[in-house]
Amino acid sequence: MTQFRHQNIDLNILYTPDKKELYKRVERAVNLGYDAVAINYFVENIIQEKKSKKPKPTVVNPENIKLNKDDVKKLQEICPHFTQYTRCTWILSDPAAAHFAQTHKEVQAYDIQAVLPTNEKVLHMACNQLEVDIISLDLTESLGFHFKRTSIGVAIRRGLHFEIIYTPMINDHFSRVNIICNAQSLISICKNKNIILSSACDNIMLLRAPADVSNLCCLFDMNQSYRKATVGKNCLNVLSRAETRKTAKGVIMIQKISDLKKHQRHLIPDSSSDSDVVDLNSDKDEESSSDEELICKKAKAE
Amino acid sequence: MVRFKHRYLVAEVNFADGRLYDQNLNGKMIYKCLLEALKENFGDYGYGSIKTNLRVKYVNPYTRIAKIRCKRDMKDMVQAAMFFIKKVENVPAIFRTLHCAGSMRSCQKFLVEYNQQELAKIVRACKDPEEKRQMLRSINKSDFGDDEFDDNLDIDVLNRLHGNDG
Structure with a gap:
């Protein structure tokens, strides 16, 4: 399992088909001091009806929304540890649609899974059952319901994180009032834990530096000792939880030897000489079954 | 004797057009837009409690760095007001907090280190x-x-x- 050593993370940078614009956003974030970003792709109307002849909802392959290798190299000159992740956010208004999202192959290929519930029912289900990492809430309007301590407590015990998006606060007066009001009630129920702050920016001038963002929690009545974790440690927890979804119950993981990185080569017991590994790489087609190696590890209980 | 406690914020002004320096940048501009932001976001109470105490002690137009002094209890409020700033004198710009310290001297120490790092970055680019x-x-x-x-x-x-x- 990879060890994450990022300090400041922005888990929500909106995806645009325009690669130049996307690069601008990520570059701005890196210049401000973030060392990892997640590029966010929204999936709407995920429900699939068998009888209707409407075309299936298309989901972009996660490899296509990432930045090019050249762009990443340029960014790594500014910040050596820079990495990018992909994130898929399902907009759910119907509990029945959730099952489809959970079995959709291309949706599951994304690194991080998030859900944006639009009503109380879906929020309750997301807290209790859904296999997601982030519950993102639209706090810009008054919610129309109160957060329930029981269901949110379950979500925290399962390791889900709640996301507060800060960019609408900067421009709009009413959404500022609503976000402060809703976030205060959410944070008081969460007891300062499992909260992440992210940007969801569509304009680079709305991005803010991590120190400023974590300081924003003083408006949300958050305890001072928990503020820094909203852009740091909690986001790392999201990443490590997202990685355990690819494993079997967080204990066993199957990986191809050819996918192993250089510093992980020592995990293979038989490859005393490097030449064996090179051979495997060259004739993949002959021995595809022996290419796979079980690597067992105990997941750290968080 | 009990000393009156201050906090010093070191902030960098980032312009929208990405220019690296602005010769016109001065303390008055920064002071003005800070007070405006305080008035807008924290109302009369925030404005009144900070007005006498807020000082822009140092501005460097070539590195776009400013040091802002405020009452210790009000540091969170000033920083939160800085978050909402969109313009400095009609030029789209944002503030980025680099450091927060208790004395001018430790600010200076931080700035020396920071500027050396930035210089190395510029040379590399x-x-x-x-x-x-x-x-x-x-x-x-x-x-x-x-x-x-x-x-x-x-x-x-x-x-x-x-x-x-x-």
């Missing part, structure tokens, strides 16, 4: 080799005060000098 050579030469001159320029002084040496990357 420079693409024209002749320009780079000239930059390294002038840095060498100002650092050690000698005119002799060692041709072997490349960027790695510069990094080690400034404690960047270990």
Whole structure:
């Protein structure tokens, strides 16, 4: 399992088909001091009806929304540890649609899974059952319901994180009032834990530096000792939880030897000489079954 | 005697057009837009409690860095007001907090380190080799005060000098 050593993370940078614009956003974030970003792709109307002849909802392959290798190299000159992740956010208004999202192959290929519930029912289900990492809430309007301590407590015990998006606060007066009001009630129920702050920016001038963002929690009545974790440690927890979804119950993981990185080569017991590994790489087609190696590890209980 | 406690915020002004310096930048501009932001976000109470205490102590237009002094209890409020600033004198710009310290002296210590790192970054980003050579030469001159320029002084040496990357 990879060890994450990022300090400041922005888990929500909106995806645009325009690669130049996307690069601008990520570059701005890196210049401000973030060392990892997640590029966010929204999936709407995920429900699939068998009888209707409407075309299936298309989901972009996660490899296509990432930045090019050249762009990443340029960014790594500014910040050596820079990495990018992909994130898929399902907009759910119907509990029945959730099952489809959970079995959709291309949706599951994304690194991080998030859900944006639009009503109380879906929020309750997301807290209790859904296999997601982030519950993102639209706090810009008054919610129309109160957060329930029981269901949110379950979500925290399962390791889900709640996301507060800060960019609408900067421009709009009413959404500022609503976000402060809703976030205060959410944070008081969460007891300062499992909260992440992210940007969801569509304009680079709305991005803010991590120190400023974590300081924003003083408006949300958050305890001072928990503020820094909203852009740091909690986001790392999201990443490590997202990685355990690819494993079997967080204990066993199957990986191809050819996918192993250089510093992980020592995990293979038989490859005393490097030449064996090179051979495997060259004739993949002959021995595809022996290419796979079980690597067992105990997941750290968080 | 109990001392009156202050906090000093070190902030960098980032312009929308990405320019690296602005000669017109001065303390008055920053003070004005800070007070406006405080008034807008914290109302009369925030404005009144900070007005007498807020000072812009230092502005460097070439590095776009400003030091802002405020009452210790009000530091969170000032920083939160800085979050909402969109314009400095009708020019789209944002503030980025770099450091927060209890005295002017520790701010200065931080700034020396920070500026050295930034200098190394600028040299590394420079693409024209002749320009780079000239930059390294002038840095060498100002650092050690000698005119002799060692041709072997490349960027790695510069990094080690400034404690960047270990």
